[in-house]
Amino acid sequence: MYWDWTYLLMLPGLILGLWSQARVKSAYAKYGKVLSRSGMSAAEVARDLLEKGAPGVTVKRVAGELTDHFDPRDDTLALSDGVFASSSVAAIGIAAHEAGHAMQKNDDYAPMKLRTAIAPVVSIGSNLSWPIFIIGIIFSFQPLVFAGILVFSLAVLFSLITLPVEFDASRRALRALESGGYLDAGELKGAKSVLTAAALTYLASFVSMVLQLLRLLLIANSSRRRD
Numbered sequence: 001m002y003w004d005w006t007y008l009l010m011l012p013g014l015i016l017g018l019w020s021q022a023r024v025k026s027a028y029a030k031y032g033k034v035l036s037r038s039g040m041s042a043a044e045v046a047r048d049l050l051e052k053g054a055p056g057v058t059v060k061r062v063a064g065e066l067t068d069h070f071d072p073r074d075d076t077l078a079l080s081d082g083v084f085a086s087s088s089v090a091a092i093g094i095a096a097h098e099a100g101h102a103m104q105k106n107d108d109y110a111p112m113k114l115r116t117a118i119a120p121v122v123s124i125g126s127n128l129s130w131p132i133f134i135i136g137i138i139f140s141f142q143p144l145v146f147a148g149i150l151v152f153s154l155a156v157l158f159s160l161i162t163l164p165v166e167f168d169a170s171r172r173a174l175r176a177l178e179s180g181g182y183l184d185a186g187e188l189k190g191a192k193s194v195l196t197a198a199a200l201t202y203l204a205s206f207v208s209m210v211l212q213l214l215r216l217l218l219i220a221n222s223s224r225r226r227d
């Protein structure tokens, strides 16, 4: 087998991933303690933003840390325990970011639509791509090797489309927080650094996906040469 050195390709993605997650944690810890002067909770800010930018979306509370998300299937915006009732700059930034996703859906933002459309295929496919690929390699059956790579490429594409969707949601969030006067200039900087750190985790995951794809291609190529 030719697995050995291609493992090294996983390292940059892994390091980048750990580094960006550490940055999110530290930004969240820092700005989670800075309370906004408006005194509004993140949930209140989110409801306000949704009323203007994405009517019909409901805000609910979910368990866990940083489990905040917008679900386009049932138009709910879920805020985690630490964010929901908090009036910290970090919490308001996160809530506004999720509201940004709801606004994207409301505006028919194209990358968001595309991402939602391929999501079901990707979630099934990304778990199957490696098993399909490995079975193909073991039995030297090229169509299966190719299918594994193809399915994995879809997951890479998904991770690529995620980038503009995430960056745009943060842009919408910061714009809305500023124009609505929810945060002042200093507070906005704090919210921005939390959202920038979060965006880096998506970038890190894209980089690691590309490297994994490269690894699949290298393994496939060396196994073909052996045949």
Ligand SMILES: [Zn+2]
Binding pocket: 097, 098, 101, 166, 169
């Ligand atoms: Zn997001």
